[in-house]
Amino acid sequence: xxxxxxxxxxxxxxxxxxxxxxxxxxxxxxxxxxxxxxxxxxxxxxxxxxxxxxxxxxxxxxxxxxxxxxxxxxxxxxxxxxxxxxxxxxxxxxxxxxxxxxxxxxxxxxxxxxxxxxxxxxxxxxxxxxxxxxxxxxxxxxxxxxxxxxxxxxxxxxxxxxxxxxxxxxxxxxxxxxxxxxxxxxxxxxxxxxxxxxxxxxxxxxxxxxxxxxxxxxxxxxxxxxxxxxxxxxxxxxxxxxxxxxxxxxxxxxxxxxxxxxxxxxxxxxxxxxxxxxxxxxxxxxxxxxxxxxxxxxxxxxxxx
Numbered sequence: 685x686x687x688x689x690x691x692x693x694x695x696x697x698x699x700x701x702x703x704x705x706x707x708x709x710x711x712x713x714x715x716x717x718x719x720x721x722x723x724x725x726x727x728x729x730x731x732x733x734x735x736x737x738x739x740x741x742x743x744x745x746x747x748x749x750x751x752x753x754x755x756x757x758x759x760x761x762x763x764x765x766x767x768x769x770x771x772x773x774x775x776x777x778x779x780x781x782x783x784x785x786x787x788x789x790x791x792x793x794x795x796x797x798x799x800x801x802x803x804x805x806x807x808x809x810x811x812x813x814x815x816x817x818x819x820x821x822x823x824x825x826x827x828x829x830x831x832x833x834x835x836x837x838x839x840x841x842x843x844x845x846x847x848x849x850x851x852x853x854x855x856x857x858x859x860x861x862x863x864x865x866x867x868x869x870x871x872x873x874x875x876x877x878x879x880x881x882x883x884x885x886x887x888x889x890x891x892x893x894x895x896x897x898x899x900x901x902x903x904x905x906x907x908x909x910x911x912x913x914x915x916x917x918x919x920x921x922x923x924x925x926x927x928x929x930x931x932x933x934x935x936x937x938x939x940x941x942x943x944x945x946x947x948x949x950x951x952x953x954x955x956x957x958x959x960x961x962x963x964x965x966x967x968x969x970x971x972x973x974x975x976x977x978x979x980x981x982x983x984x985x986x987x988x989x
Contacts, residue, residue: 818832818835
């Protein structure tokens, strides 16, 4: 419960310059930028990419950062919960800070992903930057920086280097159709934001519409079981708990589920198939029990003779 309350006071800040870790004056500027929304309890820096495989604290102290990765993310926690001030702090999304456009979002109530306004960008460089992608689409589509809601490059959790694809969400779905025309075209790098000068070209991008992915059978099954048995559960808690499970535990989630208050009955075996709850009226008996039964009958008949 304490962690959930803390999440209400926490905001996410992405595409932040790594100089806030190496330079004290830049760190002070970051604090001053968000102090107007309330007193700050803590700032935790994440998604830092290092040049060598050293312990995290030692690498930060030695400033052994990756040469081509100059951005990171952070979680900023306010001391007091003030819904109005926290909502006001989210207005800093898309604000220009230390040569980067920030991505500011709430932890407990994040921006909803809208596939109608989003595109998938594939075949990007593993060391690509969010700012380069943003500037490319802003200049090619001739739109404003504020027309881009956010850019998110999917990164490897261990190395924090990109996996080669990203997602971009616009403020309006009209821009999606124009962006799709840039499919199979080389990315162009610019020296700044809107109406800036083109410098060089890069890899050929693969651009497509975002699609909804169906939930796995195990998750769909457990949700259906909870609804059938009128069990109310906090979706936030269930979602976070589900993320902590390993792949093997997720595969067994629909088999090992125990619902309190419901009595087990013979012949009513519930299982999940293709995301649907199914009940088998017959319970399969072990094969060995049938064989042993036949063997006992044969033995009795021999004894009678």
